[in-house]
Amino acid sequence: MDQESLKKYRPYPQVQLKDRTWPDKVVSKAPTWCSVDLRDGNQALIQPMNLEEKLEMFQLLVEIGFKEIEVGFPSASQIEYDFLRLLIDGGHIPQGVVPQVLTQAREGLIRKTYTALSGSPEGVVHMYNSTSTLQREVVFKKGRKEIIDLGVAGAKLVHALAKDVDTKIRYEYSPESFTGTELDFALEICEAVMDVFEPTPENPVILNLPATVEMSTPNIYADQIEWFCRNLKNRDCAIISVHTHNDRGAAVAASELALMAGADRVEGTLFGNGERTGNVDLLTLALNMFSQGIDPELDFSSINRVVNVYERCTKLKVPPRHPYAGELVYTAFSGSHQDAINKGMTALDLTQSSLWEVPYLPIDPQDLGRTYESIIRINSQSGKGGVAYIMDHEFGYKLPKAMHPGFGRVIQEVSDAIGDELSPDMILHTFEKEYLFNANGYALKSFNVIKRHIEEEEEKSVAEIEAVVAVHGEDKTLHAVGNGPLDAFCEALRSGLGMQFVLHSYHEHALTQGSSSRAVSYIEVLDADKESWWGAGIDTDIIVASIKSLLSALNRSSAKKKE
Known part of the structure; x- marks a missing residue:
């Protein structure tokens, strides 16, 4: 890389957390899952989903087992408003599944959000405003107090309107771009919003701490989450949620370490669909748990169906090497x-x-x-x-x-x-x-065991055979006696056709079951030069199968010698 280009960047600051405990923690149970496929995922599509596709995706998410689903930003888009109404008026939201709706901390958007949510038994109103240092200075040109005032004003309206609707409202707040926000300021604004919402341990607020842009290694994000959980007042009144993006390619790892650091809830999408490089992939995260013997409480037992619906609704392809779900992940070429x-x-x-x-x-x-x-x-x-x-x-x-x-x-x-x-x-x-079917040199036309008996004095089997073998298209009748039918046939080839070989190995097994079952025989011969050749033969008669197998080996040897 160009050395001058490197001067444009600087290391992400470490969190001063010398006594961190998360590295010793083990994830032993599934978090609360929230799918944002219909909002974060949908807004990242080249061609956003229509109502029919949104409904099919919603039904898939319910089928998988999601209990919290962010269905859209109804105050910002007519189709997302219409979709929420379709879910509510059409009775498509099963009992126990809670729709979540996103809104900025702006009065007009908040009021329209409540209108869209009317009639739903439950709902999560997810309010956010950007808190990052960079956006405060460059985009909004506001100081800390002004950003806190904006969040608090929005929270007051969200809280006030909740008292006038017949929907059981749960609150969620996100300091957008949490990873670009000073930790003390993120804590300050979250606590200010909590004071408005007045959560209790029985009715906690969701505090969502998004890596809106992934800016550091996963361990630093885990440090941020542990620091926040330690310093948050009334921690038992908050559900700590994480929402990681994949700019550095480590969203799954960041979410896993965040759960070790104290997070209770994860927002993400199937296959990581989201802005830029995407959100955390919930399928990968859940099946990582499953592979460790932890019940993820999401059902991916019909993963092909999940892939098919996802690809049909989003017009995106699941890469063939995608963890767990890709076409080639259970395939070995090596x-x-x-x-x-x-x-x-x-x-x-x-x-x-x-x-x-x-x-x-x-x-x-x-x-x-x-x-x-x-x-x-x-x-x-x-x-x-x-x-x-x-x-x-x-x-x-x-x-x-x-x-x-x-x-x-x-x-x-x-x-x-x-x-x-x-x-x-x-x-x-x-x-x-x-x-x-390799009969270029020798082909069996007929085979009969003329006589077979046991010589008791010598305790050996004796068989006399007669066979007709096509030798390069000309039929030859062969007779011989041997210890058994196969040995007799070998002798017939040697004495009748002057062939030189040694029968070296013999294997057989049934190929199918039942009265008409076929047997397969594998025979290895050593030719005059002691070179090994294998052949195979199939027949309902195991003796005939072995004769075919022997000729197969000899034909392969003969063909290679000609080459």
Whole structure:
């Protein structure tokens, strides 16, 4: 960065709080949540929501479990006034859900706010005025006393009008740009407003301390919150609320540390939608708690629905790597990650543990309505473990471990060739083409066990077989005797066709269940050069499946030798 440019900036001042206690605190319960998606979030949209979209978003927020929802700034916008009336007159506000409305500390706006709120059983009137040093000096050109007088006058009107309506009014006050305000002044104006509202422990006022602009590291914001909580008179008569923005990219951390420092309530939006770089993301904050075994008291068990409604109403896209909700957050392309996830899932199945412990996955995707099918996805960076996971969890093929590297190389070649991610169906198609339907050299036309018996004196099985094998398009009839059908067929290939190979490994398992179930066989052979080749075969008869698997391995060996 240019050195001259650096001279324009200075460090944010530290809070003199030598005996801070918040670093030793642990968040053990959910705060009171307040969604501001319909106000802060909506005002940040290129195309603000219409009434239908606002209603759908409101209903989603209720479904998730928000009990306090800031529905708009009804005195400043006709559509926000109309929306509040739609909620009230249409009976869309469930019992226990409280609408919150924002207003500046100005008489005309406050009066219109009460008109808009008429008929609602409850409501939070959220009044604010800017208190920051910079805005006092540059925007308003007013001193501290004048700013306090403005806030107190607004509070007096809000309090007086509350006595004349049939709505149960709760009060909220925000010293806007709290993080740009001297702490002693923020405390002074909040206490002056509290004196007007006359809160009690049974009917507390909400004091919202917003990081309207995120100006410091999260620990300093936590210091500010602890200092404020310590020095506020009648602390038991106030709910301390935080409203963090994300200018430095640390809104979630700032809110978490603020809760440790004594905050009781958090305002924010889904996916952090808000002015500039956004508000704190309530979904991330809540699921961070969930991942620690704390009930967030918000329901994100159908996270895909939340994403769909949000994207439809806001016209914004949730980034694919967005925490918890992004399309790719439960997806691994890296080979080492895929292998670790595969082993972790297998271990979890074996142990039946009640604890979720899977490498690279801090939360079980199923808890959010996601499925395991999307955890591992394949591209040119993927490894053998991920490919094996897809084959097993998507299609039921439990490839032997020694087979993983070879098939992984096959898939990587295909991915490199197309330059894109491979879908599970493409992986299956590649497997079938490479192993199951590879009959370029040798193809089984018929196979019969002519005679099979046990030689009791030598305690061994003897089988005589007859098979017809197409060899490069020409049918050859083969006879042989061996210890069993597969051994006899190997002998038939060696004696009848002069082939040189050693049967090295054999695996099998059922692919489907029921009377017509199919079996899959995997066979490894070593060719004349001791090079390993795997093949696979499927049939309702396990013996035939093993014969097909052997020919598959030999065909792969033959094809590579020709290349």
